[in-house]
Amino acid sequence: xxxxxxxxxxxxxxxxxxxxxxxxxxxxxxxxxxxxxxxxxxxxxxxxxxxxxxxxxxxxxxxxxxxxxxxxxxxxxxxxxxxxxxxxxxxxxxxxxxxxxxxxxxxxxxxxxxxxxxxxxxxxxxxxxxxxxxxxxxxxxxxxxxxxxxxxxxxxxxxxxxxxxxxxxxxxxxxxxxxxxxxxxxxxxxxxxxxxxxxxxxxxxxxxxxxxxxxxxxxxxxxxxxxxxxxxxxxxxxxxxxxx
Amino acid sequence: xxxxxxxxxxxxxxxxxxxxxxxxxxxxxxxxxxxxxxxxxxxxxxxxxxxxxxxxxxxxxxxxxxxxxxxxxxxxxxxxxxxxxxxxxxxxxxxxxxxxxxxxxxxxxxxxxxxxxxxxxxxxxxxxxxxxxxxxxxxxxxxxxxxxxxxxxxxxxxxxxxxxxxxxxxxxxxxxxxxxxxxxxxxxxxxxxxxxxxxxxxxxxxxxxxxxxxxxxxxxxxxxxxxxxxxxxxxxxxxxxxxxxxxxxxxxxxxxxxxxxxxxxxxxxxxxxxxxxxxxxxxxxxxxxxxxxxxxxx
Amino acid sequence: xxxxxxxxxxxxxxxxxxxxxxxxxxxxxxxxxxxxxxxxxxxxxxxxxxxxxxxxxxxxxxxxxxxxxxxxxxxxxxxxxxxxxxxxxxxxxxxxxxxxxxxxxxxxxxxxxxxxxxxxxxxxxxxxxxxxxxxxxxxxxxxxxxxxxxxxxxxxxxxxxxxxxxxxxxxxxxxxxxxxxxxxxxxxxxxxxxxxxxxxxxxxxxxxxxxxxxxxxxxxxxxxxxxxxxxxxxxxxxxxxxxxxxxxxxxxxxxxxxxxxxxxxxxxxxxxxxxxxxx
Numbered sequence: 157x158x159x160x161x162x163x164x165x166x167x168x169x170x171x172x173x174x175x176x177x178x179x180x181x182x183x184x185x186x187x188x189x190x191x192x193x194x195x196x197x198x199x200x201x202x203x204x205x206x207x208x209x210x211x212x213x214x215x216x217x218x219x220x221x222x223x224x225x226x227x228x229x230x231x232x233x234x235x236x237x238x239x240x241x242x243x244x245x246x247x248x249x250x251x252x253x254x255x256x257x258x259x260x261x262x263x264x265x266x267x268x269x270x271x272x273x274x275x276x277x278x279x280x281x282x283x284x285x286x287x288x289x290x291x292x293x294x295x296x297x298x299x300x301x302x303x304x305x306x307x308x309x310x311x312x313x314x315x316x317x318x319x320x321x322x323x324x325x326x327x328x329x330x331x332x333x334x335x336x337x338x339x340x341x342x343x344x345x346x347x348x349x350x351x352x353x354x355x356x357x358x359x360x361x362x363x364x365x366x367x368x369x370x371x372x373x374x375x376x377x378x379x380x381x382x383x384x385x386x387x388x389x390x391x392x393x394x395x396x397x398x399x400x
Numbered sequence: 401x402x403x404x405x406x407x408x409x410x411x412x413x414x415x416x417x418x419x420x421x422x423x424x425x426x427x428x429x430x431x432x433x434x435x436x437x438x439x440x441x442x443x444x445x446x447x448x449x450x451x452x453x454x455x456x457x458x459x460x461x462x463x464x465x466x467x468x469x470x471x472x473x474x475x476x477x478x479x480x481x482x483x484x485x486x487x488x489x490x491x492x493x494x495x496x497x498x499x500x501x502x503x504x505x506x507x508x509x510x511x512x513x514x515x516x517x518x519x520x521x522x523x524x525x526x527x528x529x530x531x532x533x534x535x536x537x538x539x540x541x542x543x544x545x546x547x548x549x550x551x552x553x554x555x556x557x558x559x560x561x562x563x564x565x566x567x568x569x570x571x572x573x574x575x576x577x578x579x580x581x582x583x584x585x586x587x588x589x590x591x592x593x594x595x596x597x598x599x600x601x602x603x604x605x606x607x608x609x610x611x612x613x614x615x616x617x618x619x620x621x622x623x624x625x626x627x628x629x630x631x632x633x634x635x636x637x638x639x640x641x642x643x644x645x646x647x648x649x650x651x652x653x654x655x656x657x658x659x660x661x662x663x664x665x666x667x668x669x670x671x672x673x674x675x676x677x678x679x680x681x682x683x684x685x686x687x688x689x690x691x692x693x694x695x696x697x698x
Numbered sequence: 699x700x701x702x703x704x705x706x707x708x709x710x711x712x713x714x715x716x717x718x719x720x721x722x723x724x725x726x727x728x729x730x731x732x733x734x735x736x737x738x739x740x741x742x743x744x745x746x747x748x749x750x751x752x753x754x755x756x757x758x759x760x761x762x763x764x765x766x767x768x769x770x771x772x773x774x775x776x777x778x779x780x781x782x783x784x785x786x787x788x789x790x791x792x793x794x795x796x797x798x799x800x801x802x803x804x805x806x807x808x809x810x811x812x813x814x815x816x817x818x819x820x821x822x823x824x825x826x827x828x829x830x831x832x833x834x835x836x837x838x839x840x841x842x843x844x845x846x847x848x849x850x851x852x853x854x855x856x857x858x859x860x861x862x863x864x865x866x867x868x869x870x871x872x873x874x875x876x877x878x879x880x881x882x883x884x885x886x887x888x889x890x891x892x893x894x895x896x897x898x899x900x901x902x903x904x905x906x907x908x909x910x911x912x913x914x915x916x917x918x919x920x921x922x923x924x925x926x927x928x929x930x931x932x933x934x935x936x937x938x939x940x941x942x943x944x945x946x947x948x949x950x951x952x953x954x955x956x957x958x959x960x961x962x963x964x965x966x967x968x969x970x971x972x973x974x975x976x977x
Contacts, residue, residue, distance in 0.1 A: 195882035195883065195884060195885075196853065196882055297739070326738035326739055326909060327738070327909070327910075327911075327949060327952055327953050328738065328948060328949065328952050328965065328966060329738075330952070330963075331952035331953075331954075331963035331964060331965045332965050334954070334963050335962045335963055335965065338962070353882065353883060354954075355883075355956065356953070356954040356955055356956045357954045359954070359956055359959075360954040360959070360960070360963065379959075380959075382956065383956055383957075383959060394884060395883065395884065396956075398883045398884050398886065398887045399883050399956075
C-alpha cells in the first residue's frame with residue numbers, strides 16, 4: 157500500500173544544504189500496521205510530510221496505493237490518506253462543534269447522507285450522540301482524540317498516518333485510544349503508519365517497524381524481534397535499553 | 401411532554417443542529433445580560449432600534465414648521481421644546497434615530513465583510529498578496545479619517561448615502577489589520593493544516609476555518625466603532641456635508657442649535673444628549689460582547 | 699537538613715460556579731532523599747509543586763494544618779519572605795526549557811543573574827561561578843554555551859541549563875516538574891543520572907513530579923500516587939512493583955510493555971469511591 161523507494165529530502169538554507177532524509181526505503185503492505193520510531197531530528201516528521209504531499213522529495217519516489225505522491229495531489233488522494241495529529245486540542249477548530257468537524261470532510265468529498273455517517277463515525281469511536289454538538293473545549297483529551305479519529309474514518313480512508321497519537325494523553329487514556337485504533341484497524345482493514353518515540357507502544361501496535369536516526373533508516377524489524385531483543389543495530393540497542 | 405421549553409433551550413445534549421444553535425445562542429445571550437453594563441448597553445441599542453422602527457408613528461412630522469412657536473422651552477405640548485423654525489424637537493430626535501440607525505447599520509455591513517475578507521486573504525496567502533493589500537490598507541490608514549471623509553463627500557456630493565460611503569471607505573483599514581493579525585496567528589495551527597490535508601479548498605479554509613475565528617474580534621470592534629460612526633456622521637452633518645436640511649439628522653440639529661446655545665440651550669443639547677446616549681450604548685454593548693467572546697475562548 | 703512538613707494541605711481555585719478543589723488534604727514530608735509525585739492530568743500534582751514554591755495564582759485559596767519548611771511557617775510567610783525563599787532555598791526545574799528560559803537573554807546572563815539575586819555576586823566573579831555551574835551540569839564547552847541564546851541550545855542542554863539556574867541559589871530542596879517530558883528517551887537517562895548525582899553531591903532533597911510511574915519507580919526513593927487532589931498511595935519505590943491501591947495497579951498495568959505481548963492493552967475504570975474524601 158505504501159512504497160517508499162530511495163527517498164532523499166534536502167532543505168536548502170542560504171549557506172548550506174541539509175539532508176533531512178537520506179535514501180529511505182520501506183514498504184507497507186495493505187492492511188498492516190507499520191511503526192516509525194525516532195527521536196527529535198531523526199527525520200520522521202519530514203518523511204510524514206513527504207507522504208502527505210507537503211514536502212517534495214529531492215529524489216526517489218513515495219507511492220501510495222500504486223500512485224506516486226506529488227505536490228498538490230488530486231482530491232481523491234486526500235480522501236484515501238488521512239492523518240491524526242499529536243496535539244488533539246490544536247488539530248480541532250475551537251469554534252466548530254463535533255458535528256461540524258466530522259461533517260467537514262464529508263462535505264469536501266461530497267459524501268451522501270452525511271447525517272447518518274456522522275452518527276456512525278461517532279459510534280465507531282465510542283462517542284454517543286450527546287457529544288455531537290459539543291465544542292472541543294467541552295471534551296476531555298481522550299474524547300478529543302476520538303473525534304480526530306472519527307473525522308478521518310468518516311470518509312473511509314485506505315491509509316491512516318498517526319503522528320504520536322497518544323503522547324499528549326495520560327497512560328490510561330492512551331490504552332483506551334490504542335485499543336480503539338487497533339479494533340478499527342481490524343474491522344476496516346486499514347493500513348496504519350504510526351510515528352512514535354515510544355518503543356513499547358510501537359511494539360504493541362505494529363507488525364513491523366523502522367528505526368530512524370539522523371535521516372537514515374537504521375533497521376527494519378518485526379515487533380517480535382524487538383520483544384526477543386533480536387536487534388543488530390547499535391542505535392536500536394541504545395534506544396531499547398533506554399526504554400526498558 | 402416531560403421537558404419544559406427552558407430545559408429544551410439549555411440542554412447539553414441537543415437532538416438537532418437547529419436546537420444546538422438555539423441553545424448556544426441562548427447561553428451566549430444569558431452570559432451577555434448577566435453583565436449589568438452590557439445589559440444597559442443592549443437596552444439602549446434596542447431602544448434606539450425600536451425608536452427608529454415605530455417611533456415615527458407616535459410623533460408628529462419632523463419638518464412641520466410653526467413659526468409662531470419658535471424656540472419654545474420644553475413643556476407638556478413640546479416635551480423637548482421647539483427649534484428656530486418652530487419644529488418639535490422630540491419629533492425630530494425620533495425621526496433622526498432612523499437616519500442614525502441606517503448609517504450605523506450600512507457602515508457596519510460594508511466595513512465588516514470588506515475588512516474581514518481583505519485581512520484574512522492577506523494573512524493567509526502572505527507574500528506579495530499580503531504586501532500589496534497591506535500597503536493599500538496603510539495608505540488609507542495614514543489619512544485622517546474625517547478629512548478623507550470630507551474629501552469623499554466633497555467629490556461625491558453631500559447627502560446621507562454619500563456620507564455612508566465616505567465613512568465606510570475610511571473605516572475598513574483597522575478591520576483588515578485586525579483580521580490579518582488574527583489570521584497570522586492561526587494560519588499555521590494544526591486545525592488549518594488538517595483542513596488542507598483533508599482536501600479543503602482555499603475558499604473553504606478561509607471562510608469556514610479562519611473567518612469564524614476572526615469574526616468575534618471584528619464584531620466587538622464593529623460595536624465599539626458604531627459609536628465612532630455616529631460621531632463622524634454627526635460631525636459630517638454638523639459641517640453641513642452629511643445630511644442636508646431639513647433632514648432631522650442629530651449632528652445637523654446640533655449645528656443649527658449652536659447659535660442659540662446660550663439662551664435656548666435645549667435646541668443643541670437635546671440632540672447632543674441623543675448622540676451621547678446612543679454612542680455610550682454601543683460602547684457598553686461592545687464591552688459586554690468582548691467579555692462574552694473572551695470567556696468562550698478561554 | 700531542612701525539612702518540609704505538610705499536613706492536610708488544601709488548595710481550591712475560585713471560579714464562576716464556586717470554589718473548585720485542587721488539593722484535598724495532602725500529607726507530605728521531605729527530609730532528604732528523592733520523593734516522587736505521580737499522577738495523571740488533573741490529579742493536582744503540579745498544583746502541589748506550585749504550592750510549595752508559593753507560586754499559586756491569586757485565585758487560589760490555601761489552607762493547611764501544618765505547612766513548614768525549615769521551621770518556617772509558609773502560610774504565614776510574607777510575600778517578601780516567600781520571594782527570598784524561592785530559588786534561594788527551594789529551587790524549581792520546569793517542564794520545557796524552551797518556555798522557561800528568557801529567549802532574549804544569553805544562557806550565561808541568566809545564570810549570572812541568579813548569583814546576583816541570591817548572593818549579591820556580580821561581574822567577573824558571577825561569570826566564573828556560572829561557568830563552574832555549567833561544567834558541573836556536564837556541559838562540555840561552558841565558555842561557548844555561556845554566550846548562547848536559549849534557541850541555540852538543544853533540549854537536553856537547555857534542561858541542564860535549567861538545573862544550573864536552579865543550583866545557583868544553592869537551594870536545599872529542588873522541585874522538578876516533569877523535567878524530562880520534553881526530552882528524547884536517550885537524553886532522558888543521562889539527564890536523570892546527572893540530576894541524581896548533583897543532589898547527592900550537594901545533599902539536596904528532591905521532589906520529582908511526573909506522570910510516568912515507571913520513571914518515578916526507577917528514580918525515586920519514595921512515591922506518592924495522587925488522584926483527584928488526594929494521595930491514593932504512599933510507598934517506597936521498591937513497593938511500587940506490588941501496589942496496593944487499585945488505581946496504582948491500574949496505572950502500572952495499562953502501559954504497553956516489551957516484556958509481554960497482549961492482544962489488547964489493559965484499561966481500568968475509575969472507581970467513584972476514590973474521589974470521596976478520606977477521613
